[in-house]
Amino acid sequence: xxxxxxxxxxxxxxxxxxxxxxxxxxxxxxxxxxxxxxxxxxxxxxxxxxxxxxxxxxxxxxxxxxxxxxxxxxxxxxxxxxxxxxxxxxxxxxxxxxxxxxxxxxxxxxxxxxxxxxxxxxxxxxxxxxxxxxxxxxxxxxxxxxxxxxxxxxxxxxxxxxxxxxxxxxxxxxxxxxxxxxxxxxxxxxxxxxxxxxxxxxxxxxxxxxxxxxxxxxxxxxxxxxxxxxxxxxxxxxxxxxxxxxxxxxxxxxxxxxxxxxxxxxxxxxxxx
Amino acid sequence: xxxxxxxxxxxxxxxxxxxxxxxxxxxxxxxxxxxxxxxxxxxxxxxxxxxxxxxxxxxxxxxxxxxxxxxxxxxxxxxxxxxxxxxxxxxxxxxxxxxxxxxxxxxxxxxxxxxxxxxxxxxxxxxxxxxxxxxxxxxxxxxxxxxxxxxxxxxxxxxxxxxxxxxxxxxxxxxxxxxxxxxxxxxxxxxxxxxxxxxxxxxxxxxxxxxxxxxxxxxxxxxxxxxxxxxxxxxxxxxxxxxxxxxxxxxxxxxxxxxxxxxxxxxxxxxxxxxxxxxxxxxxxxxxxxx
Numbered sequence: 007x008x009x010x011x012x013x014x015x016x017x018x019x020x021x022x023x024x025x026x027x028x029x030x031x032x033x034x035x036x037x038x039x040x041x042x043x044x045x046x047x048x049x050x051x052x053x054x055x056x057x058x059x060x061x062x063x064x065x066x067x068x069x070x071x072x073x074x075x076x077x078x079x080x081x082x083x084x085x086x087x088x089x090x091x092x093x094x095x096x097x098x099x100x101x102x103x104x105x106x107x108x109x110x111x112x113x114x115x116x117x118x119x120x121x122x123x124x125x126x127x128x129x130x131x132x133x134x135x136x137x138x139x140x141x142x143x144x145x146x147x148x149x150x151x152x153x154x155x156x157x158x159x160x161x162x163x164x165x166x167x168x169x170x171x172x173x174x175x176x177x178x179x180x181x182x183x184x185x186x187x188x189x190x191x192x193x194x195x196x197x198x199x200x201x202x203x204x205x206x207x208x209x210x211x212x213x214x215x216x217x218x219x220x221x222x223x224x225x226x227x228x229x230x231x232x233x234x235x236x237x238x239x240x241x242x243x244x245x246x247x248x249x250x251x252x253x254x255x256x257x258x259x260x261x262x263x264x265x266x267x268x269x270x271x272x273x274x275x276x277x278x279x
Numbered sequence: 280x281x282x283x284x285x286x287x288x289x290x291x292x293x294x295x296x297x298x299x300x301x302x303x304x305x306x307x308x309x310x311x312x313x314x315x316x317x318x319x320x321x322x323x324x325x326x327x328x329x330x331x332x333x334x335x336x337x338x339x340x341x342x343x344x345x346x347x348x349x350x351x352x353x354x355x356x357x358x359x360x361x362x363x364x365x366x367x368x369x370x371x372x373x374x375x376x377x378x379x380x381x382x383x384x385x386x387x388x389x390x391x392x393x394x395x396x397x398x399x400x401x402x403x404x405x406x407x408x409x410x411x412x413x414x415x416x417x418x419x420x421x422x423x424x425x426x427x428x429x430x431x432x433x434x435x436x437x438x439x440x441x442x443x444x445x446x447x448x449x450x451x452x453x454x455x456x457x458x459x460x461x462x463x464x465x466x467x468x469x470x471x472x473x474x475x476x477x478x479x480x481x482x483x484x485x486x487x488x489x490x491x492x493x494x495x496x497x498x499x500x501x502x503x504x505x506x507x508x509x510x511x512x513x514x515x516x517x518x519x520x521x522x523x524x525x526x527x528x529x530x531x532x533x534x535x536x537x538x539x540x541x542x543x544x545x546x547x548x549x550x551x552x553x554x555x556x557x558x559x560x561x562x563x564x565x566x567x568x569x570x
Contacts, residue, residue, distance in 0.1 A: 011463040020458065020501050023522055027496040168499075272334040274498045276296050 009218055012173050015183070018053070022164045027056035027136050028163045031279040036137030040128050040158075041065040041084055041092075042195065043077030043190050045167060047142040048084045049178040053165050054140050055088040055179075063090040064135045068124045070196075071098045077195050080187050089180070093131065097123045117196035121157025129160070136240035138162035146171040146210060149217055151250020152202065158194075159253065171210040172216065208239060216243055283533040285422045288318035288361075290526060291507040291519045293495030297328035299340050303328060303350055303440040306365065309526055310357050316528045320362040320422065324453050324506075325394075325429050326378060326492035327366040331455035332497045337408040341370035344388045351381075352386070358383035361442035362420065364491070368409075370394065372381055375410040380427045380453050382418065390418035395438060396431040402457060402500070405431075417445035423533060437478050444551060448536050449487035450480060456492050457482065458503040470503050470521065482513030485539045485546060487531060494524055511539035 029037060037054040054063045060202040063080050065088075067081045072142045078094075085092040100123045105111055111119075128139050141161025141237050143153055145168055166174060171192070192210065203209050216235050219225040220243070225233065230240045255263040256268060290309040295301040297493040306323060313321040325331065328350065329340040342350045344367070354365060362384040368559040369379035369391065378394040393412025397405035415438045426442030426449075433439055433452050441448055460468020473490065481488040487510060494504040508529045517529035538548060 009462070012461050013463055013465050016465060016467065017461050019522060020461070024496055024499065024501065028498075270335075273336065274296060274332050274334065275337070276497050278297050279295060 008172060009222075010176075010214055011174050012169075012176060014177050018056075018181065019092060019179055021053050022057040025054055025140065025165055026165065028276075029058065031181045031276065032138075033136050034136065036062040036064070036135055038064045038066065038128055038131045038135055038137045039140050040124055041081040042142075043067075043074075043080035043187065044190075044192060044195075045178050045183065046082070046144055046171075046174055048183045048187050049174055049181065050140050050142045051084050051090060052178070052181045055090050060089040061091065062137070063088070064131060064137055065090045065092045066128060066131055067092065067094040068069075068097050068098055069094070070101065070120055072198055073195050074193075074198075076190075080184070080190075083184050083187065085183070087168060091135075095127050095218055097127070100126075113197055115238055117194065118154045118157060120196055121154035121194075125157050125160045127243055132162075141167070143167055144171050144174045147202075148254060149221060150206065150246045151253050152206065153253065155253050166206075169237060170214040172214045191256070196222070198252070202264075207242070212239070213243060216240065217247075220244065220247070220249070225251065240270060283422075284530055285320065285533055286316075286318045286323040286528060286530045287508060287517075287529050288313035288316070288526060289491045289508070289517070289519055290321050290327070291494055291504045291506045291524060292323065292327060293493065293502075293524055294327060294330040294493060296497055297333065297336040297340055298330075299342070299350060302330070303353065303363070307357065307503070308352070308539050310363070312526050313528065314361055318361060318528050322364040322451055322453065322489060322491040324491045325366045325367055325380070325455040326368070327453075327493065329366075330369055330492070330497060331502070332500065333368070334404070334408060334568050337368055337376055338370070341368040341376055342431050343370065344379070344383075344391050351383075355386050355388070356381055359386050359493060361502045362422075364451055364453065367427070367456075371410075376408070377412055378405065378409050378429055379412075380429055380451075381514050382420065382425070382427060382451075384412060384420060389420060390416070390425075390427065390431065392416075392427040392429065394432055396430040398431045401408075402459070403431075410494070415441045415445075417442050417447040423448045427451045427452055427453070430456060431565065433480070434474075434546060439484065443486060443551070444483040447486065448529075448533070450490065451482075452477065452490040454490065454492045455502055457500040466521075467503055470505050474505070474507060477507060478515070481509035481511060483545070485511040485532075485543055486536070487511060494522055499567055510535050 039051050065085050067080050101119050132139050139161045141164035144166045175188050193200050219230050227240045227244050231237050259268050290550045320527040342348050344351050347517050369377045380392045382390045399406030417424050424446040426447030428438050458467040477488045477490050489508050490507045493502045508516040512514050519525045519527040
């Protein structure tokens with residue numbers, strides 16, 4: 007039995023209900039999604055279109071000059087299949103002046119700048135379209151910290167954050183996302199030839215099974231090794247999970263008073279709704 | 280034997296977090312619908328007047344189940360026409376806050392139950408915000424003797440057992456159960472678990488088990504609904520949909536208790552003195568290892 011298999015109808019019902027509830031309860035009807043052409047944003051877009059109606063979803067394509075033409079094409083497939091509203095805003099003119107100012111800028115810095123430029127566009131469209139930004143980060147990348155803080159991780163709500171990458175693929179297939187999108191090697195597409203698995207050094211299939219044991223089943227690293235995972239792989243992944251925890255929480259506030267936000271001023275975001 | 284039928288209503292509602300007035304209005308909507316369908320007793324879920332993840336809101340949404348409380352005054356008036364179970368935060372005279380359920384009938388508060396098990400683990404943090412109830416008692420109504428429990432109370436076997444011994448012929452369970460455990464099954468793990476144990480209680484105690492669960496979302500938590508009624512044979516009599524608000528009306532034949540218990544005298548044969556003796560031995564002799 008593969009523990010990562012999910013009942014897709016059940017997940018779909020809960021996630022579309024979540025999107026509808028969390029957007030409408032604060033007085034909105036619409037969603038804005040950055041559509042990269044990858045499976046995560048495709049699935050978020052399918053879920054949002056089902057939850058809100060395609061006319062209430064704005065899919066934004068934000069290519070850089072080096073972005074793969076396939077990415078743009080795959081994003082267009084999603085837009086056409088769903089009939090959502092769409093917009094293309096290239097980021098080249100936004101980010102190149104900064105890159106020119108720092109000629110030795112590293113690929114990591116360039117990637118972060120691009121991710122944050124896209125965040126600016128999405129939040130600007132959020133105001134213009136009067137829709138909330140729906141996130142696309144999955145559980146695997148959130149746990150590994152494989153995202154840019156205040157960049158691609160920025161959103162108003164995240165329907166995919168409790169689905170591992172392999173579960174995202176499963177639900178995407180069930181909802182009818184094109185197989186070429188689901189099956190292609192995942193990539194942040196921040197530079198030519200970049201792939202997630204190349205950069206991370208392991209496959210999503212392997213790391214999802216390991217994270218499932220470490221996180222969901224509360225195995226110790228030693229128990230994961232006993233279960234058949236290579237010691238080095240387990241230690242690298244466990245370290246990444248710990249090292250990147252700062253990306254998963256709000257910045258800590260230094261406590262001075264008797265009542266401090268985050269410690270003893272505790273309300274859900276849905277307070278009063 | 281005279282026919283004794285009771286029309287139950289399960290008010291599977293969504294709530295607005297911390298907005299008692301809005302939730303009260305929804306209660307009246309459901310009360311009106313339930314009366315329209317001839318229901319005798321309408322059961323709202325846990326914390327139906329307040330919403331569930333209250334955190335620091337807990338102390339600001341509390342009410343007292345008394346005629347001079349503005350919320351309960353209206354609910355008591357409505358209970359002239361239909362018996363009600365409502366969920367709320369109670370602030371007692373000594374300013375302690377409880378997760379509570381009140382049974383209202385003929386304009387009176389017939390019984391109040393304070394949740395005795397406050398889950399404070401995993402995603403739950405009730406023990407941080409609420410006081411622990413300290414009593415499990417059945418009570419008499421015009422439909423016979425009933426018992427009420429709230430969510431985690433019936434994840435433990437002892438409260439339903441105590442109500443059974445105290446004469447409850449129908450167990451009214453209320454909850455705001457966050458859905459969790461999506462796997463290859465068509466149901467949430469949490470939903471399957473609750474349905475299993477509710478069927479088991481009905482069968483083991485040869486009693487009616489009625490469960491009213493809420494729906495909706497609070498931040499990322501979903502509440503799954505699926506409210507149920509099981510008869511003393513453990514048979515499912517009614518089930519509300521998952522995830523969606525619904526009023527489910529179900530007529531139960533209270534004489535089923537007679538028929539089931541004639542066939543299966545588990546209550547008659549229950550060795551309560553033996554239980555008590557063994558409990559005393561366990562608690563007395565091995566206090567150092569068993570709590």
